[in-house]
Amino acid sequence: MSAMLEVRDLVVSYGKIKAVKGISFSVDQGEVVSLIGTNGAGKTTTLRTISGLMRPTSGSIRFMGKRIDDVAAHDIVTLGIAHSPEGRRIFPRLSVEQNLRLGAFARRDNEVGKDLKAVYELFPILEERSQQPAGTFSGGEQQMLAMGRAMMSRPKLLMLDEPSMGLSPIMMKRIMSTVTTLQQQGTTILLVEQNAQAALQRANHGYVLEVGKIVLKGSGKELLTSDEVRKAYLGED
Amino acid sequence: MSTSTDIETTYADDAEKVSLWDRIGRPVAPFAWPMVLAGAVILAAGCFLSWSYTDEVLGDLSIDFYPGAVQNLMIIAAVLAVIFALMYRGPFSRLGEWLASATALRVLGLGTTVFMALVIALIGVQAGGLVNVMPGAWISFVGAVLILLGAAGLTPRASKDPLHAHLPSWLEILTIVALLAIVLFGAAYVLDIEDGTVFSLVVLFTGLVAFTLTRAGFFTWVGIIAQTHRRVLMLGAVAVAFLFPFTQDGSDANMSIATQVLIFASTALGLNIVVGLAGLLDLGYIAFLGAGAYVGAMFSHSAFATIGWKPNFLLVVIFGALVSATLGLIIGSPTLRVSGDYLAIVTLAFGEIFRLAMGNLDGQDGPRLTNGPNGIPAIPDLEIGSFNFGETHEVFGITLGRFANYYFLLLVVAAIIITVFTRLNNSRIGRGWIAIREDEKAAEAMGVNTFGLKLFAFAGGAFLAGMAGTIKAHHDVSVTPDQYIFLESAFLLAAVVLGGMGTVAGVLIGATILKLMPEKLRFVADYRLLIFGLLLVLMMRFRPEGLVASKRRQLEFHEEDEELADRVEEVHLVEEQEAKA
Numbered sequence: 001m002s003a004m005l006e007v008r009d010l011v012v013s014y015g016k017i018k019a020v021k022g023i024s025f026s027v028d029q030g031e032v033v034s035l036i037g038t039n040g041a042g043k044t045t046t047l048r049t050i051s052g053l054m055r056p057t058s059g060s061i062r063f064m065g066k067r068i069d070d071v072a073a074h075d076i077v078t079l080g081i082a083h084s085p086e087g088r089r090i091f092p093r094l095s096v097e098q099n100l101r102l103g104a105f106a107r108r109d110n111e112v113g114k115d116l117k118a119v120y121e122l123f124p125i126l127e128e129r130s131q132q133p134a135g136t137f138s139g140g141e142q143q144m145l146a147m148g149r150a151m152m153s154r155p156k157l158l159m160l161d162e163p164s165m166g167l168s169p170i171m172m173k174r175i176m177s178t179v180t181t182l183q184q185q186g187t188t189i190l191l192v193e194q195n196a197q198a199a200l201q202r203a204n205h206g207y208v209l210e211v212g213k214i215v216l217k218g219s220g221k222e223l224l225t226s227d228e229v230r231k232a233y234l235g236e237d
Numbered sequence: 238m239s240t241s242t243d244i245e246t247t248y249a250d251d252a253e254k255v256s257l258w259d260r261i262g263r264p265v266a267p268f269a270w271p272m273v274l275a276g277a278v279i280l281a282a283g284c285f286l287s288w289s290y291t292d293e294v295l296g297d298l299s300i301d302f303y304p305g306a307v308q309n310l311m312i313i314a315a316v317l318a319v320i321f322a323l324m325y326r327g328p329f330s331r332l333g334e335w336l337a338s339a340t341a342l343r344v345l346g347l348g349t350t351v352f353m354a355l356v357i358a359l360i361g362v363q364a365g366g367l368v369n370v371m372p373g374a375w376i377s378f379v380g381a382v383l384i385l386l387g388a389a390g391l392t393p394r395a396s397k398d399p400l401h402a403h404l405p406s407w408l409e410i411l412t413i414v415a416l417l418a419i420v421l422f423g424a425a426y427v428l429d430i431e432d433g434t435v436f437s438l439v440v441l442f443t444g445l446v447a448f449t450l451t452r453a454g455f456f457t458w459v460g461i462i463a464q465t466h467r468r469v470l471m472l473g474a475v476a477v478a479f480l481f482p483f484t485q486d487g488s489d490a491n492m493s494i495a496t497q498v499l500i501f502a503s504t505a506l507g508l509n510i511v512v513g514l515a516g517l518l519d520l521g522y523i524a525f526l527g528a529g530a531y532v533g534a535m536f537s538h539s540a541f542a543t544i545g546w547k548p549n550f551l552l553v554v555i556f557g558a559l560v561s562a563t564l565g566l567i568i569g570s571p572t573l574r575v576s577g578d579y580l581a582i583v584t585l586a587f588g589e590i591f592r593l594a595m596g597n598l599d600g601q602d603g604p605r606l607t608n609g610p611n612g613i614p615a616i617p618d619l620e621i622g623s624f625n626f627g628e629t630h631e632v633f634g635i636t637l638g639r640f641a642n643y644y645f646l647l648l649v650v651a652a653i654i655i656t657v658f659t660r661l662n663n664s665r666i667g668r669g670w671i672a673i674r675e676d677e678k679a680a681e682a683m684g685v686n687t688f689g690l691k692l693f694a695f696a697g698g699a700f701l702a703g704m705a706g707t708i709k710a711h712h713d714v715s716v717t718p719d720q721y722i723f724l725e726s727a728f729l730l731a732a733v734v735l736g737g738m739g740t741v742a743g744v745l746i747g748a749t750i751l752k753l754m755p756e757k758l759r760f761v762a763d764y765r766l767l768i769f770g771l772l773l774v775l776m777m778r779f780r781p782e783g784l785v786a787s788k789r790r791q792l793e794f795h796e797e798d799e800e801l802a803d804r805v806e807e808v809h810l811v812e813e814q815e816a817k818a
Binding site: 051053072073074076077078083085089090091092093094098101102103105106149153 | 669681689
């Protein structure tokens, strides 16, 4: 069986500067795959290219067997990829519910209400404050909203860009355990993180990016125990 | 430690704010309420006496027991003061639980005092010296000051949230009807005022009353009942607009202003789709109106029309709209990919290109389409079926002239544009626009076709302007390039910003103010750039969301305001409950 998402020799550049220099990886159905790396490694660029917000210079991206590297961003959402962007980018002046409903913008079925309930079940705090402007939320609550909003498009593949950024350890744990819950519910997840420990613990597969290249890959456990990762990301000698 | 200081400072600030009124009010506090009542009576009494020695200033204010226009205004103010005072204490005190009567009285007192001072000064200036001010004016002035001082001595109280005021619906509908009637007769009355100064005073007073009622919380309640009885309000507004020509009895002077206001308002509403809903800054919008007007002129029966084919006018309207929309697509598709500021500059240039192109398509520099700077004059009146728009008609014994005919046609156009506007605003497309305005990148990630929706707004707005333009050509009789200068685009934008981006009522009010003032007031016409510029600066400082604010917009401009956030939340809840019911 071929992979759900297949990235081949992907090169992405900002003008003359190459941010991603030919990376290949794949995500299988039902997996959690983590991309880890420091600032500027090209993780966010990779996600933005997959979701169609940027165009690759060369290489290919296939989703469920179909090439998507020249498909418009709004069509990619319809195909089943949801992107929870870096920095959450919720709509601060809109209410929580409006935010969530905008997450379902690309859909035209009438089961949005049902999915809204599902998101509220996952994050009860969102239901409590469903009419409150999202900008009044704490960082962790905003992250929950961003994830909930991404789930509202009923994605087959959910891409999370640094969900743990700026969160307290407890809130981070909460978010990461939601990742596992979503996986159990059948969503495939591509997770981009700087926090290697948290990201690799839950990953079936992991890739380590450094300045635009994949320098290491393996199962989550393998990477967690590998010397390079321990030294570079977990601060252990 | 630092937190406690912060709290103390806030308290100190609050105390200072209150003290200004309180310091004035404290000595009179024990008898503040009777003082307001007495002030109102004295104010009204003064109005029945002569204000001025000569009968040549401010209409005629020289006759005892025969109040002139300005005196009538002060009688209205006195009546309002009495009503609010009786709300504060007395028979209307139950109503006073809902409206902030003390705050309203303070505003009203201050307003009337300033107003009376202004009137006295004007009499002095226009009649040549304060000797010409008769005792009546001074008595009224004293009354106004008494209201002001008395109101300062009253204690403002927190009023209940009008959201929970559940009045019988017949009463709410009656209020809407009454307000609409006031609008209709008020407009007819205001338009009939010949004297420029009196006109300004009436407008000033209208603003004062509106502000007083706003501070009292009255308009919050009106906003809520308008929401619940949307149908009634809409039918009523249509009826008022439709009835307006019948109040004019064949006078073309006011009707010609009214049609100009309607053309301007319709165009501003179209621009409001682009600016207010999709959040795109368009500085060349007048070109789309111009494109429609030129199409209308070229296909007209004018001897100077450049195209021989004379299709049915309905076809011309559609054709003009399509030409405009095509121009919108051409200018929009390369520029809408970049962010806002670039678009503003490109549209600004486009407006100028349009005007210059129209000035040059005269057969020498290009195909002969527009006759160059001379334009296309002598466009005959419209004839739809056997109905000639140039002729006068008698309906129920009331004469309706040429401009009344165009007025009705333009009313239909305005109705179409308003319908399109509200439909779009409440649609999926409207939600996409909200997302784009809030955060375009995030919207794209949500699956919003940002480019497509922006282009749609741009071309759609152009389509509506083109439609209005074809009628404008016949209304104006001639079409020339210099009618479509950049300044016109700027005024359209000013109407949208002044009235309230993204609202229908606001833009209608904004457009009316901006078009009506220069028509009625010579000095406004002469200094309109200065005056409108000042007005916009003041608006940006004190009410950036515009005269009429959509709830969502208000939040955009006052993010720190938690009380407002709660209110928005409540409105959402009520809407939701209604949707469920």
